[in-house]
Amino acid sequence: MHGPATAGWLLVALCAGAGGYCLLRMRGVVGEARGTAGGEALMGFGMAAMAVPAVVLSPPRWVWFVYAAVFGAAALGTAVRARGSAHHAHHLLGMLAMVYMAGAMALTPGGAHGVHTAAGAPLVTGGLLLYYTAYVLWAGARLLPLPAPADGGPPGGAAGAVAAGWGDRPELTLVCRLSMGLAMLAMLLGL
Template identity: 60%
Template sequence: MHGPISPGWLLVALCAATGAYCLLRMRSGVEEQRRAAGSEALMGFGMAAMAVPAAVFTPPQWAWSGYAVVFGAAGLHALWAARTDAHHLHHLVGTSAMVYMAVVMAASPGSHTGHGGAGVAPVTGALLLYFAGYVLLSGVRLVPVAGGGGAVAWGDRPELARACRLSMGIAMVTMLLTM
């Protein structure tokens, strides 16, 4: 990611923490939590790796192709899973955004803009609109709802899963803004 170093490291930490929590959710006794957790962990760790400030580490050119392949495969999995669970359509958009960013970074290693400095590329703009809307909707979903109490395992807490999704949405907007 290109931009100031401190916000870049904060983004890395946020995405890595989100990925780690998603790994914890994969051990949940609630099937709904487990289903999406693997894809979300991959997104969290992938976004953390891509967000490492370029001033600290610039990956070799072939790494961007690796990102594109990994997230392309994750996108195919999300497309397949979307047959039975509409939430995976969001995963499909997220993995597509990751592939897009990896391709842009591979194609323009010097400028890292993907649009030649002439404004926001249409794909970047569309992804920004989608993820900005997703962040707003996710934020509204964090509003607590009166419900049953009781002790719930960390991996089964739906409000933490929503907070993680919100975090990744904000991180995606941030990464797209740096394109």
């Protein structure tokens, strides 16, 4: 990723942290939720690797083709599981955005971020920017605290709820997804 090295390293840390949390979350869930956490971990670590500042590491062109192949295969797997699920559709779009960014890097001479000379690239990038902006605003709004009920129970009306472990807390999962959405926005802006 081109741009200030500090911003690149912050993106690396954010994405690697999100990927690590998703790996830990995989331990506490089973079935479909485990696959979702695994896909999110792949996205987090893939985005972290892609965000390493170009002044530190400028990988050869073939690496971007490998990225595109890995995320293309992950997108196919996600497409099979999607079956009308909005969250799986979001994952599919994220995987395809990673393929798009990797392809842009592979097709640009020297891995420079001059991809917008292609005719359709600004339109695709603009669409992805609009989607991720809306997603980040939606996910951020979901983190706002709920008002406490009048009966004094916990917010949301789960009076008899058992406290979840830190890896099973839905708000941490949402923060992880919000973080990766913000990172995707930053990476698309740098494209």
